[in-house]
Amino acid sequence: MRDIQKEYFGNRVLKGVSIRVEPGKIYSIVGENGAGKSTLMNILFGMPVIHNTGGFSGEILMDGNPVRISSPQDAVDLGIGMVHQEFMLLPGFSIAENIKLNREITFPNMVSRLFGSRLQSLDIPAMRRDSRKALDRLGLSTLDEMLPVAGLPVGYMQFVEIAREIDKEKTKILVLDEPTAVLTESEAEVLLATMRRLAGEGISILFITHRLDEVLAVSEDITVLRDGEQVATLKTGEASVSRLAELMVGRKLEAVGCDACAPSPKGDKTLLKIEDLRVDMPGERVRGLDLDVYEGEILGVGGLAGHGKIGIANGVLGMYPAEGKLILDGKELPLNNALEALRSGMAFVSEDRRGVGLLLDESIETNMTVTAMQCQEKFLRRMGISLADGGAIRRHALKMIRDLDIRCTGPEQIVRRLSGGNQQKVCIAKAITLEPRLIFVSEPTRGIDVGAKKIVLDLLVRLNREMGVTVVITSSELAELRSICDRIAIIYNGKLEGVLPPDASDVDFGLLMAGEMSHSRKEAS
Amino acid sequence: MADLENNGLPRESMGERIREVVKDFGIPRFIILGFLILLIVAAKVLGLSMPQLLGSILTRFGMNGILVLAMIPAIQSGTGPNFVLPLGITCGIVAMTLSIELDMTGLSAFLFSAGFGALLAGIAGYFYGVFQNKVKGQEMTVGTYVGFSVVSLMCIFWTLVPFKSPEMIWPYGGSGLRVTITLEKRFAGVLDNLFSFDVMGVTVPTGLLLFFALFCVLTWLYMRSKSGIAMMMVGSNPRFAESAGLNVNRLRVLGSVLSQMLAAVGIVVYAESYGFLQLYMGPLFMAFFAVASILIGGASLKRATVTHAVIGTFLFQSILVVSMPVANLVVADNLADVVRIIISNGIILYALTRKEAGVDVR
Numbered sequence: 001m002r003d004i005q006k007e008y009f010g011n012r013v014l015k016g017v018s019i020r021v022e023p024g025k026i027y028s029i030v031g032e033n034g035a036g037k038s039t040l041m042n043i044l045f046g047m048p049v050i051h052n053t054g055g056f057s058g059e060i061l062m063d064g065n066p067v068r069i070s071s072p073q074d075a076v077d078l079g080i081g082m083v084h085q086e087f088m089l090l091p092g093f094s095i096a097e098n099i100k101l102n103r104e105i106t107f108p109n110m111v112s113r114l115f116g117s118r119l120q121s122l123d124i125p126a127m128r129r130d131s132r133k134a135l136d137r138l139g140l141s142t143l144d145e146m147l148p149v150a151g152l153p154v155g156y157m158q159f160v161e162i163a164r165e166i167d168k169e170k171t172k173i174l175v176l177d178e179p180t181a182v183l184t185e186s187e188a189e190v191l192l193a194t195m196r197r198l199a200g201e202g203i204s205i206l207f208i209t210h211r212l213d214e215v216l217a218v219s220e221d222i223t224v225l226r227d228g229e230q231v232a233t234l235k236t237g238e239a240s241v242s243r244l245a246e247l248m249v250g251r252k253l254e255a256v257g258c259d260a261c262a263p264s265p266k267g268d269k270t271l272l273k274i275e276d277l278r279v280d281m282p283g284e285r286v287r288g289l290d291l292d293v294y295e296g297e298i299l300g301v302g303g304l305a306g307h308g309k310i311g312i313a314n315g316v317l318g319m320y321p322a323e324g325k326l327i328l329d330g331k332e333l334p335l336n337n338a339l340e341a342l343r344s345g346m347a348f349v350s351e352d353r354r355g356v357g358l359l360l361d362e363s364i365e366t367n368m369t370v371t372a373m374q375c376q377e378k379f380l381r382r383m384g385i386s387l388a389d390g391g392a393i394r395r396h397a398l399k400m401i402r403d404l405d406i407r408c409t410g411p412e413q414i415v416r417r418l419s420g421g422n423q424q425k426v427c428i429a430k431a432i433t434l435e436p437r438l439i440f441v442s443e444p445t446r447g448i449d450v451g452a453k454k455i456v457l458d459l460l461v462r463l464n465r466e467m468g469v470t471v472v473i474t475s476s477e478l479a480e481l482r483s484i485c486d487r488i489a490i491i492y493n494g495k496l497e498g499v500l501p502p503d504a505s506d507v508d509f510g511l512l513m514a515g516e517m518s519h520s521r522k523e524a525s
Numbered sequence: 526m527a528d529l530e531n532n533g534l535p536r537e538s539m540g541e542r543i544r545e546v547v548k549d550f551g552i553p554r555f556i557i558l559g560f561l562i563l564l565i566v567a568a569k570v571l572g573l574s575m576p577q578l579l580g581s582i583l584t585r586f587g588m589n590g591i592l593v594l595a596m597i598p599a600i601q602s603g604t605g606p607n608f609v610l611p612l613g614i615t616c617g618i619v620a621m622t623l624s625i626e627l628d629m630t631g632l633s634a635f636l637f638s639a640g641f642g643a644l645l646a647g648i649a650g651y652f653y654g655v656f657q658n659k660v661k662g663q664e665m666t667v668g669t670y671v672g673f674s675v676v677s678l679m680c681i682f683w684t685l686v687p688f689k690s691p692e693m694i695w696p697y698g699g700s701g702l703r704v705t706i707t708l709e710k711r712f713a714g715v716l717d718n719l720f721s722f723d724v725m726g727v728t729v730p731t732g733l734l735l736f737f738a739l740f741c742v743l744t745w746l747y748m749r750s751k752s753g754i755a756m757m758m759v760g761s762n763p764r765f766a767e768s769a770g771l772n773v774n775r776l777r778v779l780g781s782v783l784s785q786m787l788a789a790v791g792i793v794v795y796a797e798s799y800g801f802l803q804l805y806m807g808p809l810f811m812a813f814f815a816v817a818s819i820l821i822g823g824a825s826l827k828r829a830t831v832t833h834a835v836i837g838t839f840l841f842q843s844i845l846v847v848s849m850p851v852a853n854l855v856v857a858d859n860l861a862d863v864v865r866i867i868i869s870n871g872i873i874l875y876a877l878t879r880k881e882a883g884v885d886v887r
């Protein structure tokens with residue numbers, strides 16, 4: 001692949017990436033979330049999302065010839081096999097049927113002679129034989145190919161996906177998109193061994209991951225992506241875990257920070273103590289987290305996507321089923337109760353601005369005030385029944401619009417028509433209206449432009465300095481956390497991996513995010 | 526505040542503003558309004574009596590209004606237009622037959638029917654609301670069929686109910702109630718004739734309109750109350766409501782209860798003005814006309830106000846009233862009913878094809 005560039009809606013996500021995969025070699029691509037790894041693979045596999053958003057520039061060469069890949073079918077015909085991050089298997093079908101899906105071996109019968117080959121019978125024994133062979137190649141000789149996929153352990157599902165790809169006779173390149181993310185450590189080792197064996201058989205493998213030790217263990221060449229840029233391409237011999245971590249994280253943004261930058265009114269008093277929190281949020285599970293939030297601080301929560309950092313705030317604020325113990329200011333709080341959480345002085349700015357954070361077709365003033373109205377009885381007039389106090393709502397909305405500098409035509413404008421940054425300000429205004437002591441802010445800068453990012457971050461700092469609100473900010477952008485936080489907690493695999501000061505080195509952050517600490521701890525014990 | 530008006534936004538040009546107004550008012554409403562004006566012109570040309578038409582419009586507006594208001598709690602609580610309206614309507618009819626059986630007359634019969642009907646409908650609405658929470662996302666389809674089923678089930682009820690009043694049973698005896706029961710000696714016209722007066726040949730059913738206005742005000746007040754706003758939050762975005770600590774399911778049940786109660790009161794008012802009680806298949810399609818009315822008034826599947834109900838009822842009923850004599854003179858007898866079905870189904874179809882955002886995607 002040579003000089004690949006890709007824009008999504010004017011946002012350049014790949015800025016000239018070139019990679020060379022040699023036959024029978026394992027090539028790794030590492031990078032943080034959003035670095036462009038998946039986009040690159042989608043281009044290689046001709047996924048429709050690429051072509052629906054204006055295609056890409058650059059060229060793809062195979063065996064020295066330029067090729068055009070405009071659909072996944074083209075990619076398959078060229079011998080590119082892809083194992084997706086999410087499993088693409090039919091749960092009700094057997095392993096053999098899944099492996100042979102859409103490439104079934106058939107023989108003609110009476111009906112098909114009349115109505116064409118689409119109605120031919122399946123040659124089950126032949127399909128079983130082929131599947132068996134593919135599974136054996138992967139070292140899974142004990143797995144019965146006729147079992148249904150539903151109910152298999154996730155690790156086996158991963159192998160079934162790989163078996164499907166290597167069963168295709170033409171497969172020359174196998175793309176594995178974070179295959180070890182869902183595997184246990186022993187399963188991951190088996191997978192790595194299998195990858196080496198497949199490479200030995202002459203299949204090239206493109207391995208995408210952010211587990212750095214795995215990269216060093218199996219691959220010959222490594223490319224590091226950061227913000228769509230190819231920051232380095234190394235031979236395994238030249239690389240080490242800490243060097244990769246440093247390249248991967250980098251410094252992306254100069255400090256945003258507040259202008260005055262007085263130290264936050266930080267005390268040593270624990271405001272919120274989280275013990276053994278488990279949150280069942282799909283894709284962001286929290287698996288037994290212990291974390292203390294000190295009064296008056298800005299605490300950052302970072303980590304890679306899917307490791308549960310987003311789940312924390314959602315669990316504490318009762319948005320997803322949670323277990324564990326919360327102690328706010330010495331008092332234990334019930335979990336799974338949004339109302340109690342809000343009444344106890346916490347507020348939440350959701351990462352899902354449009355899905356959870358706003359009533360898109362209601363006015364700015366309605367959005368700001370209804371939550372406080374429902375759980376704190378504000379903005380109401382009692383006249384037998386409690387009626388909304390239009391005057392108070394309007395006064396409050398105007399004040400907020402002025403204080404937060406929300407660009408709008410007035411408090412009656414519906415929020416759907418606002419820009420992302422202004423919508424985010426409305427969300428924050430909604431939280432401030434609750435007059436919280438502790439505010440959880442998830443991904444406050446996701447999907448808003450650079451200028452608005454700084455304003456939103458400044459706003460959070462102001463909230464902390466001027467109103468003494470304790471802020472817990474969750475973000476995928478480490479640079480952003482480092483610019484405003486007092487401490488940064490890194491979450492790995494649903495647990496706290498470590499807490500660092502914002503000026504800790506890139507290497508330390510990279511190592512924590514890749515879970516190297518818990519890996520080495522495990523090895524030591 | 527003045528500098529806020531156009532903060533950062535370019536001033537809109539005149540053309541854009543007109544386009545904006547048209548967009549807000551809605552193309553379907555323009556077409557309907559245009560059609561209505563056309564009909565009125567035709568009626569004038571054909572020499573129909575304008576005062577008479579206007580009087581009918583006022584009466585039909587008042588008698589259908591509360592049935593349309595019943596849509597508001599359902600839509601606002603996020604269950605979409607209430608296609609299961611026949612449930613509450615049936616409760617109202619049961620209460621009315623009971624009032625006849627108990628030999629009640631006049632205003633007290635009317636108030637008893639409305640009150641007892643609302644009570645029954647509230648109970649039915651509660652159970653339907655609980656059921657509805659198990660079919661989230663399918664409320665409209667399920668509601669339509671539940672509505673049909675209720676009507677059919679009640680057909681059995683009407684044939685078996687052991688009421689003895691000679692006004693209701695078949696003239697030749699036997700068991701079961703008649704298809705149409707006259708309310709002439711009961712409470713027909715108690716509202717219509719209350720404070721009623723004539724202006725330039727137009728008979729104004731003052732009591733009826735006042736009663737409708739009362740319910741409009743009550744509904745409007747409720748929608749501005751804490752509970753009404755909570756209901757709006759649930760309907761507008763259930764995840765937002767959850768994050769504000771609201772019990773989404775309970776508010777959806779409340780929406781169903783209120784909607785069915787209004788439906789029961791609505792049918793009592795309807796029967797009072799119409800003068801007859803229609804049993805058996807009578808309520809079968811009433812939901813569709815009420816749904817169509819509020820949608821014509823500008824409501825969407827997720828948002829409805831009292832204004833939408835009032836405007837919609839007025840437009841829909843006006844077209845029916847005016848098109849009937851015009852069609853009879855110009856084309857054929859039955860055209861008015863055809864027009865009614867085309868308009869009501871057409872507007873429902875239009876509303877269903879519009880994209881609705883904010884669905885609970887979990």
